[in-house]
Amino acid sequence: MGLKQSITPYLWFDGTAKEAADFYVSVFPNSRIVTVGHNSEDTPGPTGSVLVVLFELDGVRFGAINGGSTFKLSEATSFLIDCATQEEIDFYWEKLGAGGQYQACGWLKDRFGLSWQVNSSDLVEKAHADPAAGARVMKAMMDMVKIDLAGLQRALDGK
Template identity: 50%
Template sequence: MTKITPFLWFDTQAEEAAAFYVALFPNSKITSISRYPEGGPGPAGSVMTVSFELDGQSWTALNGGPHFRFNEAVSFVVHCKDQAEVDRYWDGLLAGGGAPSQCGWLKDRFGVSWQVTPEILMRLNSDPNKAKAQAAFGAMMQMVKIDIAALQAAYDAA
């Protein structure tokens, strides 16, 4: 078990969300499902929590009711090695009703915010050559999904 586990509060979609994420990320699985007992805050026998792993990281999803909603103040970064990975995770997380935002951010169909980020982005944006770093950053600010070739072109042109 990892020391820190993201814990996500859903209305009633914890099991659906866990299955969605497990299908998208490699090395992932649902590890357990617990159900509400008689007299609990949820219907007896309905899913209370789902424990799962995404690429080896432990997560928990709770069906806690409509009291709390996700917002962009918390997001999860998906580190991608290349454009193919960016495209795969971007398309996968948007599937079924997600919404793109900007600079590689999106909300999936459950309202959870994600940043689909190629590894090269941080390297270009933190380059000691301030003009090159600024050019890459400026290009990123114009993007919805991150385009590595366009970032590199902006960086190279500076």
């Protein structure tokens, strides 16, 4: 991984940063834990407990910090997983949604509270190239929980 990423998202957890990072690394290909930093006697939190985790998901670097209960993850921030096939959508939907909460339009909140959009940006981009097709695709998507690519394609085609 020789390329340096200029912006790294950091996620705030209340004691589950390492567990969450391990879970995400297990779901996405080409992923790994980069480093784990622990509290010292000079930092808040129990000495030796995990403070921060740097990890990569399919080559994209993230940070996770055990910052306490002050802040919570919310739908205000989400990550889009761009899927090429229905099989990919099904895989990520089941893996990330297990123990979490499924939501409308291909969104889910995982068991740690992180929101994901499991969709095909290619199909959505095609839909937005034509306003009438875009309206049909958006209407079809609003009726879905998990994305059905065949259903969105039918809406795109006007069928």
